[in-house]
Amino acid sequence: MNLEEALLHLKQEPHIARAIQSIEMVDFTPSGNVYFDLLESIVSQQLSVKAASTIFNRFLLLFPDQYPHPELLIEIEPERLRAAGLSNQKAAYLQNVARFAQQFDLENHRWDSMSDDEVIHFLTQIKGVGKWTVQMLLMFTLGRLDVLPTDDLGIQQGMAKLFGIQETGKELKLKMIELAEPWRPWRTVACRYLWRWKDTQNS
Secondary structure, three states: OOHHHHHHHHOOOHHHHHHHHOOOOOOOOOOOOHHHHHHHHHHHOOOOHHHHHHHHHHHHOOOOOOOOOHHHHHHOOHHHHHHOOOOHHHHHHHHHHHHHHHHHOHHHOOHHHOOHHHHHHHHOOOOOOOHHHHHHHHHHOOOOOOOOOOOOHHHHHHHHHHHOOOOOHHHHHHHHHHHOHHHOOOHHHHHHHHHHHHHHOOO
16 A cells, blocks of 8 residues: 555545644555454454453464364354353354355455455355444455445544534434545545544543
């Protein structure tokens, strides 16, 4: 990704330019491993970063090479997953992902041939995987550059503060889409800055 090109474009919009100027951002290399990152995302839901990391590492230790290959995860006893700290629901969701991964060969899938919307539609077929989860994968695993996760609480709060938005619910999301239009085709980059900027602001 050409971060300089993205910033040159984004700084033309005065609101996000204000956020960008106060934040230093380190670039990153997307992992590209949708299957593995999807498992980690499910484990992490509704947990602190520290708790999620502990449980995910325990989960990985259940497998011979510390990698949850789909065929092994499908066969593992739910009791062993629960013993690693996973709830019944999360254990079931992880095995749903493994079955889907085996059926569609997620580890070797041609993601570059699919649009963002096609990836969302494809992966949300898995019970336990929602739109927000797939959008995070698009942004951080596949490195897609123009994703705007309107369901993300941090982005909602950041945009409300940045633009002084008063709307809530559906109206808020529609307003977010409208106001972020000038950020195209770099909305992912704008959101990364927005998350960091929001965390620097006093409540």
